[in-house]
Amino acid sequence: MDVKVVAYGIAKDIINGRELTMLVDDNSSIGDLKLQLLTLYPAFIDLASLSFAVEEEYQDDDYLLKNDQTVVIIPPVSGG
Amino acid sequence: MIRLLLLFRLFLVVESLNKHFLPKFAQVNNYTNIQILSTKIKVDEVEQFVADSSCGGVVSFVGIVRDSTDSKPVLQLDFESYEPMAIREMKKIAETVLEEFSVKKIAIHHRVGSLKIGEIAVAIAVSCPHRKDAFAACEYAIDTLKQTVPIWKKEIFQDGEVWVSAHP
Numbered sequence: 001m002d003v004k005v006v007a008y009g010i011a012k013d014i015i016n017g018r019e020l021t022m023l024v025d026d027n028s029s030i031g032d033l034k035l036q037l038l039t040l041y042p043a044f045i046d047l048a049s050l051s052f053a054v055e056e057e058y059q060d061d062d063y064l065l066k067n068d069q070t071v072v073i074i075p076p077v078s079g080g
Numbered sequence: 081m082i083r084l085l086l087l088f089r090l091f092l093v094v095e096s097l098n099k100h101f102l103p104k105f106a107q108v109n110n111y112t113n114i115q116i117l118s119t120k121i122k123v124d125e126v127e128q129f130v131a132d133s134s135c136g137g138v139v140s141f142v143g144i145v146r147d148s149t150d151s152k153p154v155l156q157l158d159f160e161s162y163e164p165m166a167i168r169e170m171k172k173i174a175e176t177v178l179e180e181f182s183v184k185k186i187a188i189h190h191r192v193g194s195l196k197i198g199e200i201a202v203a204i205a206v207s208c209p210h211r212k213d214a215f216a217a218c219e220y221a222i223d224t225l226k227q228t229v230p231i232w233k234k235e236i237f238q239d240g241e242v243w244v245s246a247h248p
Contacts, residue, residue, distance in 0.1 A: 006162075008162050047247060048247055075232070075246055077228065077231060078231070078244035079232070079233065080201065
């Protein structure tokens with residue numbers, strides 16, 4: 001299945017764009033997507049943290065993804 | 081003369097519209113005023129919103145673009161945000177503060193875009209019956225904002241750029 005990945009901050013620089021579509025196995029979790037991203041873009045390994053959001057909420061690694069879902073990469077935040 | 085009067089009336093209409101204008105990303109009710117702005121933050125607006133006759137103390141925090149990091153001159157800061165989620169996360173902060181710090185009202189305004197040195201990046205104000213709660217609540221609000229709200233800043237130096245806090 002496909003998931004849409006949206007990136008902000010340094011994540012946007014790492015994937016070299018605001019969004020990309022990734023092909024993941026059915027029943028993949030956010031943890032699975034994270035592993036796939038780390039393999040594709042090893043620069044993510046160097047970040048202080050790497051979180052993900054679905055529907056405007058932080059989600060854990062075990063969150064199960066659905067086809068066509070949008071996942072937002074949240075690199076370390078630095079507002080204020 | 082009539083023309084002048086008409087022009088003046090138009091000016092008044094535009095002024096009153098400006099007063100009630102909210103940015104695209106905002107969450108405002110009687111007790112919370114949360115906004116993400118691409119225009120200058122007005123500290124007096126933030127403080128005026130929280131003022132309440134039951135409150136003896138207003139504490140505000142204003143975050144300003146500093147001219148250097150680790151003694152390296154900074155030229156500007158670029159802020160970007162995942163706005164709908166940032167509003168939600170700031171709303172959570174406001175709810176916690178209202179429930180747990182005996183805060184009456186809270187306002188959080190955060191700026192996005194390119195900011196020069198001395199410009200205001202964030203302004204938070206809280207009002208409480210007593211000052212101690214107000215200090216604690218304001219500190220909680222800015223500390224939590226820095227940890228949870230999806231906003232990112234990039235420091236622009238003469239010889240490069242760095243996303244703040246991205247690396248350990």
